[in-house]
Amino acid sequence: MELSDQVISFTAPAALFPEKDAQVVDSGAIRVTVRQGVMRGKTMTSAKGRTFYSFQGIPYAKPPTGLLSVKAKVVDNDGRMVPMGTPEELWIRGYSVMLGYWDDAKETRQFIGPDGWVRTGDQFVLLEDGYGKIVGRIKEMIFRAGDKIFPKDIEDFFTEHPDVLEAQAFGVPDTKIGEEICVFLKLRDGATLTEGDVSNY
Structure with missing residues (x-):
């Protein structure tokens, strides 16, 4: 992977291998990692990818300013919020969330609840200061x-x-x-x- 001419680097949704991550940092490029881009079957819900950003040298991501109408929570298998720092599933709700899968009501119901919360499938740790990071995928656990x-x-x-x-x-x-x-x-x-x-x- 040649990075000498790279000015800005986007990576999503999976975590970058440490060696590649170091190459991006060493190249001097501005690294913007979309930590909350969700790949699900036949489509990618990139429309809501701005929920969490991280920049080079910062191990955790934080929501950018100005997205006050985008909400995030971490819940257990029953949909109950868990204490800060507990790795469970990340749910997202807000204006940037897609309305559903085209002509696929069943898949939409599995992915988006009736209250608008998206079940991302990401295993996520949310901290009290608003930072957080993806630590895995539920299906891969x-x-x-x-x-x-x-x-x-x-x-x-x-x-x-x-x-x-x-x-x-x-x-x-x-x-x-x-x-x-x-x-x-x-x-x-x-x-x-x-x-x-x-x-x-």
Whole structure:
């Protein structure tokens, strides 16, 4: 990825790999990350992507000024708001939210509630100062022996290894504990890792 001529960089909706993120910062470009762009099936609800912005050097995103009519909350499986700092699903409501999927009332009802709240599917942490960040996707969460595990946490851990270029974590069915963690690793050119090397790391 050539970044030498880049002036401004937009990334959405998934988190950028740490190495690519560092390249953007080193290039001197202004990095604007749309943290709340939601990919869902056949369309992307980019019309509401301005809910949270983040800039280079800032690990959390914050709503830009002037969007007072856009609301956000983090709720549990029953739609109840959770305490600040608790990672649960992000819901959005406001003028920038789409009205629905074209000619698909069923999909619209699943995505947008009767009160106008959009169920983004993003696992989100909201802080008391108004900042927040996406920590995963609900559908991608791994349920292992009663624990909720975010694939991104695992991926970030492995991509810190000097020989690992990319990592992809996901759950595979297990009859005893629900799901077991599986990770695919893409190594850097010329690097080699054994199963023992990975286990030791």
